[in-house]
Amino acid sequence: MVNHDGNILQEDSTFLNHQNRGLRYGDALFETLRAVNGKLIFWEDHYLRLMASMRILRMEIPMDFTMEFLEDQIQQTLDASTSGQTASRVRLSVFRKKGGLYLPKTNDVSFVIETTPLKHSFFVLNEGSYEVELFKDFYVASDMLSNLKTNNRIINIVGSIFAKENEYQNCLLLNKAKSVIEALNGNIFLVKGMHVKTPPLQDGCIDGVIRRKLIELLGKLDDYELEEASVSPFELQKADEIFITNSIVGIQPITKYRKKTFNKAVARDLLGKLNAAARFS
Template identity: 60%
Template sequence: MVNFNGNISAETTLLNVENRGIKYGDALFETLRVVADKILFWEDHYFRLMESMRILRMEIPMNFTMEFLEEEILKLLKAKELKNARVRFTVYRGDGGLYLPTSNDVAYIITANELASPFYLLSEDAYEVDLYKDFYINKGLLSTLKTNNKITNVLGSIYAKENDLDNCLLVNEDKNVIEALNGNIFLVKGNTIKTPPITDGCLKGILRKQLVEILEKTSDYELKEESISPFEIQKSDEFFITNVIQGIVPITKYRKKQFGNTVAKDLLAKLNMRIRLG
């Protein structure tokens, strides 16, 4: 069951062969976490989507208000009888044209699946990563957007499976580590926490934004938005991944380096408190 341009449908084969998201990757998406009918960090998601649509020169419909899109998302959850869900909101340019579209009008589709847990929990499981160096991420503005052009992430995921890894780290053309396949990265050394700057080409992540704001308001840690080299990782105390679905995912092993998770636990507690108070 999906929400296709405002209509709830049990049909899941609604896209035709002329769909520009399929033909050219001419589409954007937001992955949302909904808990007890509340979309977490909805305002941040909404403004990132609007900013991304403007960058891609999509025509933003007059009715694309925060209230309208929230209603459309919750309408699907009600139809599927879901209170806690992982939601994907995809917006794509309308059919027509080759590389040059015939219109900048947009359409959207919303899908949802049940969440395993309504809470952010910290896993104690082993989690091993390594670099994925077959292809690089460009440092340009487009790399910071959640577009449908994610072939590097797809190939990196296949590489991780073939090499018995839980995830891979992506690098830019300067050979700096910018993110994991499915989230932003944070590195801990003592009381200093580093995350790559957006200008390095990493995703403008929503949970990254939450943690940056938390860290800027605490005296417990010093936040630095600086480039991270692969060599620096092996000298750190902790290393973790963030995304809105899983929260904080501690990395336990990178090559021969083992990591702890003390800071990750502390930050997850602060994040859950922020959500409760929000």
């Protein structure tokens, strides 16, 4: 089932057309989050990020677009869609209403909510192999727009095709200064001893919710030292661990980059703490 502006529709319903600005110009934002037994994990963080992103893109935020309203709309969609599963992936898309060319006729918005089932209620560490490579065909701009979850994801699409063609599980993206900023589907963290490093937002990475949560968690742990700083490709092979974070998998350890293999101990430890934080979010 799909929720379009508060109307619950069948998945095969035709409710968008060629005039949709998200389709035409990528004039859209989205949030992807987990729902477990009807509870939206880290919902406040997702909501606040969405509101901040809408302001940056000069979208008109409706008066009824409160955290409670959107949570209720998501819950209605889950109630209509679920068939006994306890965990779901939720995608909330917001796009400017149709009209105009590059200059919109209106800044008013519509929304679409989609849900799909997930296997696990909470984040589970992938114990399998996970090899990555740098994607160097195109580069990400180091500006505020790159921090947003917009529909402009063409680099991620082409990079995903490159990864599949070369039998990698993922690729790491670079900015125009040739610094590593993120993976195709999430933020990255490097571990050396008990030192944890992640690229800063100024380098152009997505302002990820799980990234925020891990930074918050690491700031409270005496055992770890956190650093937000640019990451050179040369640092990748010097790390003990590298892992990817996003709102669906939580933490995904990278096991191989070129000739270097990596551990998972810190990823496993932090995933446990992240699950604990999710339970009380």
